[in-house]
Amino acid sequence: MMKYPEFLKKGDLIGICAPSAGIGRKLESFDRSLGILRAEGYRIKETASVRLDSDRGGSAQVRGNELNTLFADPEVKMVMAASGGDFLDEMLPYADFEQMKRNPKWLMGASDPTGLLFPYTTICDVATLYGCNAGSYDLPDSAGMQCTPGSDGCQLQDDQPAPGNSRTGQDDRQPQAIRTEHQTGLADESRYLRxxxxxxxxxxxxxxxSEKHLGCAPFLAERIQFxxxxxxxxxxxxxxxTGRCIGGCIDVLKDLIGTPYDGASLFVDRYGEKDGIIWYFDNFALSAEMLYRTFLQMKYAGWFRFTKAVLLGRTLFEKSESGMTYDEAVEWAFGGVGQKEMPGSPQIPVIWEADIGHTIPHMTMINGAILRLDYEGGRGTMVYQEN
Known part of the structure; x- marks a missing residue:
């Protein structure tokens, strides 16, 4: 049965480690981001490798050991990855997944940390969060954020009062805690962070x-403006x-196929027939051809059994070696509109250019949760349901 760790309450301690890259090149931005978390009432504990100016965040063994210390610490209530990167796969043999399973905590990251989130959910049966790293909350020029100097001086501003009855201190780890409330009139650039x-x-x-999104990579924009x-x-x-939500950065997931960290078949066997599966994929930079081949590989490996729908985010860096478009890559892999070889109804319903992944705004995805997906006329809504 899927385990839901305890949600956070004010005063809780968030542990931050660097399973991928260190953040030494962007310390000021990182500290502003931590200021957002402190303004929410959380305390922060960093491991030694977080502030390294390193594409690897230190050696693989050290990164694994630092992750393990956070899961072993009973005071740490949630673990966040400091940043994305390219080399998380190196530390997977040093991650103590048995200990992580015994001490379930929310684990959150985005991009390269997919390599850690995916096996934790699919193999250990613990829900995880995909959408932000600890350094993701700094949008210094966006309309919804006000930042002043100092580690505690950043706040996300809202035009409505924050709900006051969030769940705190629960110990049953069941999603009955999740409360649905639809806010309207929040079109500014920081809503997805709120x-x-x-x-x-x-x-x-x-x-x-979203009504609009930032049309380029965030780090290439002079100002965050949709x-x-x-x-x-x-x-x-x-x-x-509806279906069980699972996925992550597809650039990372393709490298897990067939490895000991590929828990896709375990997850699909456990939940597919009963609940159905909704896959989501964040494409950082796979070409249209590589994306198409990766979908085929996943299909051949049995990942898409019992799949109700597939969600694909906007590609951050688009490219093609043969002239194939991303529309064609999706349609050739799953059938449907424009598909010449396999006309008619799609084999699997797919949405692409969704608000998921490296472009902003992007949604928070809960791996392992039941997701309700409604789409029509180019727009959709997603909400997680009790189960």
Whole structure:
């Protein structure tokens, strides 16, 4: 049965480690991000490798040991990855998954930390959060954030009072704690970060298609400003379904296929027939051709058994070696609109260019939770359900 760790309450300690890269090149931004978490009332504990100026965040064994110390510490209530990167896979043999399973805690990261989140959920049966790293909360010029100097001086501003009845201190780890509340009128650039912080408390905001998104990589933008209309594409007209949510950065997931850290078959066997599966994928930079081949590899490996729907985020860095488009990559892999070789109804309903992954805004995904997905006319809503 899926284990849901305790949600956070004010005063709780968040442990931050560097399973991937260190953040030494962006210390000021990182400290502003930690200021957001402190303003929410949380305490912070960093492991020694977090502030290294290193693409690896230190040696693989050290990174694994530091992760293990956070899970062994009873005072630490949640573990966050400091940053993404490229080399998390090196530390997986040193991660003590048995200990992590015995001491379930929320584990959150984005991009390269997929390599840790995915086996923790699929093999250990513990829910995880994909959407932000500990250094993700710094949007210094966005409309919804006010930052002043000092580690505790950053706050996400909201035009409505924060709900006051978030779940605290529960010990049954069941998702009955999750509360649904749909806020309206929050179109500024930091809403998706506010939603993420609400999830940490056990709240359950409805996530919906953004009106606009930032049309380039965040680190290439002079100012975080949503300037590009958002339209979710699909190979079918409408999708109304539920299923167990699982996925992550597909650039990372493809390297796990067939390894000891590939728990996809275990997860699908455990939940597929009863609940159905909803996969989500964040494509950082796979070309259209590589994306297509990766979908085929996953299909051949049995990942898409019992799949109700697939969600694919906007690709951050698009490229093609043969002229294949991303639309074609999806349609050739799953069938549907525009598919010449296999016309007619799609084999699996797919949405792409969704608000998931490296572009912003992006949604918070809960690996292991039951997800309600509704899509029609280029727009969709997602909400996690009790189970």
């Amino acid at each position: 939603d993420n912080l609400r999830f940490l408390k056990g709240e359950n905001p409805v996530q919906e298609t 300037d590009t209309p958002t339209v979710w594409k699909s190979n079918t007209g409408a999708i109304h379904t």
